[in-house]
Amino acid sequence: MNKVTILKSVVIIILAIFAIRLFVLQIVNKDYKRLADNNVLRYEIQNPPRGEIYDRNGEYLAQSIATYDLMLVPRNMAKEGFDTVMLANVANVTVEQLVKEIERAKRYSRHRASVVVKQMPKESKLLFDEGHYPGFYTNFRTKRYYPRNVGGNLLGDIGEVTERIINNNSYYTRGDYIGYSGIENAYEDVLRGVKGTKVNMVDVRGTVMGSYENGIHDKPSIPGTAITTTIDLALQELGEELMKDKVGSIIAIEPSTGEILMMVSSPTYDPDELIGRDRGNNYMRMLNNKRNPLFNRAVMSAYPPGSTFKVANGLIGLQEGVLTADQRYPCYNGYTIGRGVKCHSHASPLNLYDAIANSCNAYFCFVMRNIIDNKKYKDIKEGFSVWEEYVRSFGFGRKLGSDFSSEYNGFVPSADYYTRSYGRWNSLTVISLSIGQGELGCSPLQMANFAATIANRGYYYIPHVVKKIDGRDSLDAKFYEKHYTKVDSKHFETVVEGMYRTVHGAGGTGHVAYIPDMDVCGKTGTAQNPHGRDHSTFMAFAPRNNPRIAISVYVENAGFGSTVAAPIASLLMEQYLTGKVERQYLVDQIKSTHIAYPHYDR
């Protein structure tokens, strides 16, 4: 080969190597396209404003106001450093805090965005925009604002998502917020809206240079949907006021729809305390509070129903044909067979109406035994199972299926349960069930639902807290379905008369619940419990015909149902039915009633 050919070959070979290398880089290897995109594209999450929550009359329960998170992509920070003091002032945090958060962001990822300062007000964002901080940017998101400061457990709290939620649900990323309890949790999917993305191009210093390809890859965020709840704000406010410093709960339901008009769990908290930068501290403080304000007693607690449950036994007796309204049973200050059940002194014997009105224990012991010892059933187990089925049909012993996912199942014992516990047993073994004691466990929601069922003469709608979701014609179909009990409607008229006499009759235990010019039906309860003084409870509805409100009040350790629970229920029904409270003296009396809770506060 001559030298010229060799030289030319060398030139061609070298350039051919380049051509091949270019082919490999540009065509074969697909990584570089991604790497270039990583360099220049910044996906900004567009957080939608969270949907507002209204009461049934269109008053705000929860609003959303604009805040800005300070975000950081550590890789894009100025290499020569920047004025941390200045930025800390802008963001209104201490320099140490800021530096700590920046270090944390660096540890998390150099090229992914982290939140450095949460929920800055708009003023901070405007100041920030005036300065130049490479790598930092602000991200819009909304924060809850509660104009009326009511309904802590009802509305529920919103907090940052945990690592576990992120792993289980691809929608959420670090720094997102999610409803953890109450309505915020139940309607999270509706309230949160849909996050959008904005694809920006940034230069080598991290400065935004504009939208990528004129924004065709952008996805606008869809704001959260507003929810109109079934809550009556005035009622809720009055309820919380009356329950202040007491432990217990109130639930009121509109019987004709199953709409929850109010839901108080006391002690409650100011929902404002669980948002913003103080959330963590306040949350811990509430967690350590022995009265447990974070526990939604209205749907989660288990109380013995007490005497209010006598109505249920009466209904079952009537349906089973072992009881008539005029049937009289004697009471000798109690039921004397077996271990016996005590009773207070009242006229004797009584018929069913007056037994309910006077809350006679002995009467319902007779009824209970007649039901489960009925000869048409082959043994106690079969008899008891029949009783159990009736009780369950009233909504006890299971979740009702309301929109609160944390609902308590309740407990209704089965025949097997007693066989396991006692081996051999008879109707006397379970006699305390006749007066709503013993193994029974019911939530206030179940009791309120029972009141609504009686008000409806035999059926209920699943209690729910949402009246309307914006942009939707209807709610979940289950909320429009009537659930009938196993007791005929006609028998309900009988117990309603009994409950009417409780309030209106001479010697009725619930006379204190009387509202002038109003037909109120109610039933008191004084629930014995292992924690100390009896719980004061009252179940009622009004008016007698076409009832508009059914209510259940529990005040822990307050003694007789007539002393605290009944007046509270009465005031609330008055407020709802007349729009005002005339009996201010009763309000003051309730508010000044002091109840001691030694087992919580020790």
Added chain:
Amino acid sequence: MTDKYSGINSKAGIDWTSVFIFIALMFIGWINIFATTCDLPFTSFEFGSKYCMQLLWMGLSLFVGMLILLSSDKYYYIYSYPAYVGALLLLILTLFVGRTVNGSRSWLSFGPVAIQTAELMKLAACLAVARYMSEYNFSLKRPRNVMVLCGLLLLPIMIILLQNDTGSAIVYCSFMFMLYREGVNGWIYILGFSIIGLFVLSFLLQPAVLLISLLVLYTIACGLIYGRWRQCAIYLAGTMFVTGILFFGSLLIFGTGLSFYHSLIGGSLLSLIVVGIYAYREKLQGLFLAMIAFVGSIIYMHLIEYVFNNILQTHQQKRILDLLGLESDLKGWGYNVHQSKIAIGSGGFTGKGFLQGTQTNYGFVPEQSTDFIFCTVGEEFGLWGTWLVVGLFGWLIIRLINMGERQQETFNRIYCYCAAGIILFHVVINIGMTLGLLPVIGIPLPLFSYGGSSLLVFTVMFFIAVKLDASGRIKSF
């Protein structure tokens, strides 16, 4: 032509194809300068911007190129030495009064204009070397001549190194291209590339693998020379046998045993004794040479290892590992190359489109308008763009070689080869660097990189070659 002997002639004889390629490259180059340096979104042509400055330099360069085509070709031969001395003086002047940019003192300011004197020196060195080597009596076999030639090249190299401009100094390696054509022995080149290759391989390969490769390579070479394949096979088998004995024997006798590598060295050296006796008996000189080369290679390998581990400082070691791509520091040198590869690689087949390159527009590649301008081609014009540019450069260089070959005057031929070599060297080093194939050495891509001195010097260098070629062809009519 009426005055064909005066050297002042009209358009006849000019290699228009080459001129066309040259101007096309220059134009494409400017397009890329524009894409790299204009402010987006582009609204109006801005005077004082880099692309505008480059356009002015282009105009000036082409004007000077025209003057060269219209002027006499005699001057270049006559004024080659004065040009060399003048450029050398400017270079020395720069060393004292020059402006320092990026750590090297290589800029000389004339009022508003600053030039890189090292660029001028390239041209002057071409002329002077061509003149000296075309002198009557010059022979590469005469040591005196070779020494003067080396002096001509080493003088500017040393001054440029003093300016701390390593890249421009390395450019003088490109004269080796011309020297090969003029008769320097090819073995020197093979030796040179072998030394570099062995250096690189000693880092990239396991010692034992490298040793086996060398063993096989030398055996095959001997086989090719003497055609005694059977003996070659016997030799390899024998070496392996001895190695095996050393390996397992030492294992049995001493328990710990020699490593495989040391057994292999022992085996190959022991077997060399047999080869030596064989070569002596058969009077095979070449075999002796091969043996010496083999032993030399082994010694060289160990020398590299020793120097690297015991003499070099940590930062020097890092630099070498970085050059060889064994350790990549994405914050330092590695960053440029990494971003450059991203820019080129993300271009795909058609590229992202003119002014659409994200790496280019948002400044991810440092020094993009100068050393890394090829990234813009890759990113915005894709594979067809890069292949076009590489192809045009290749075509231009081949045409310069052809141009040199058809010259009757030795001066003209050597000059053309010098120009071809210098352009080739710049293209290879620069593009090789942006592709991550070669180390980062800061030298411009001819006609593409932003900078007036480089553009002017390459234009003048090219048009002198065209002019010399044109007059030569006229004379030969």
